[in-house]
Structure formats: structure tokens, C-alpha cells
Amino acid sequence: AALAYSEKTLDHFRNPRNVGVVENYNGRGKIGEADCGDVCEITILVEEEQINDIKFRVYGCVGAVATSSAVTELAKGKHCEEALKLTDDDVVEFLDGLPDQKKHCSLLGIRALKQAIYDYWLYKQLLENGQVTNRIEHEQIREDLFQQFANEF
Numbered sequence: 001a002a003l004a005y006s007e008k009t010l011d012h013f014r015n016p017r018n019v020g021v022v023e024n025y026n027g028r029g030k031i032g033e034a035d036c037g038d039v040c041e042i043t044i045l046v047e048e049e050q051i052n053d054i055k056f057r058v059y060g061c062v063g064a065v066a067t068s069s070a071v072t073e074l075a076k077g078k079h080c081e082e083a084l085k086l087t088d089d090d091v092v093e094f095l096d097g098l099p100d101q102k103k104h105c106s107l108l109g110i111r112a113l114k115q116a117i118y119d120y121w122l123y124k125q126l127l128e129n130g131q132v133t134n135r136i137e138h139e140q141i142r143e144d145l146f147q148q149f150a151n152e153f
């Protein structure tokens with residue numbers, strides 16, 4: 001039987017908001033779900049600790065697309081500290097519910113968002129310390145660092 005998705009979930013699946021990569025982004029998170037193989041990437045542009053632009057790309061199921069789209073809508077314009085408090089329950093509520101079997105999908109975007117925020121803070125710190133001068137240099141060292149902390153997101 002087809003899963004009973006809410007109208008809002010189907011809308012976000014068919015017309016996902018904020019798809020792509022933010023130009024000049026300064027934070028990026030990319031999370032893969034080992035069980036189902038779905039992957040979500042979120043890029044953000046943070047200015048004065050506020051998320052002024054956010055976009056996502058996803059490879060995944062209906063739930064992964066809709067919930068990632070929802071995460072971008074929920075986080076846009078928020079202060080980083082506020083955005084970090086968003087939970088998978090907020091995403092499910094925003095979408096007027098998700099079928100039980102699909103609840104786990106809502107974690108994908110949330111975890112990618114959190115990683116993007118931590119990545120922004122790390123990038124900012126490394127820039128201030130003069131350890132990197134641009135995003136490309138940062139990307140080279142961030143993969144190693146995030147591998148070490150992957151389980152915390």
C-alpha cells in the first residue's frame with residue numbers, strides 16, 4: 001500500500017524549496033544514512049551569525065527530499081544558535097506529520113544542517129587563526145576533521 005503522506009509533505013517533495021548550492025557559502029554539511037544510502041548536503045551563508053541563505057541537494061526517498069526542503073525553510077533567517085535547536089520533531093510537525101516508517105528520514109536534513117553550522121564555526125576560526133585563507137583550503141582539511149567527529153552529529 002502507498003504510504004499516507006500529508007499534502008504538505010507531497011508538496012515539498014514535488015516542489016522542493018531552496019534546491020542547489022549557495023554561491024559563496026561559508027558552511028557545508030553532508031550526511032549519508034548508512035541504512036538506506038540516502039545522502040543530504042546543505043550549504044549555508046552565515047552573516048553575523050545569521051543564516052541568510054541555505055540550499056540543499058539530496059539523493060534519497062520522498063521523505064528525505066521533503067524533510068530536507070523543510071529544514072531549509074525552518075532554518076532560513078535563523079541565528080545559528082537557534083537553528084541548532086531545531087529537531088526532527090520540528091520537521092515532522094512542519095510537514096503536518098510523516099508516516100511512522102519515514103520518521104527517520106527527517107534526521108538526515110537536521111544532521112546536515114548541524115554539520116553545516118559547525119563547519120561554518122570551524123571555518124571562521126581557521127580564517128581568524130590564519131590557518132586557511134579560503135574555502136578550498138578549508139575543504140581539504142575539513143573532511144579529515146569531520147570524519148573524527150562524524151558520530152556526534
Ligand code: FES
Pocket residue numbers: 033036037038060061062063064104105106108
Ligand atoms: Fe532513508 Fe528516507 S529512507 S532517508
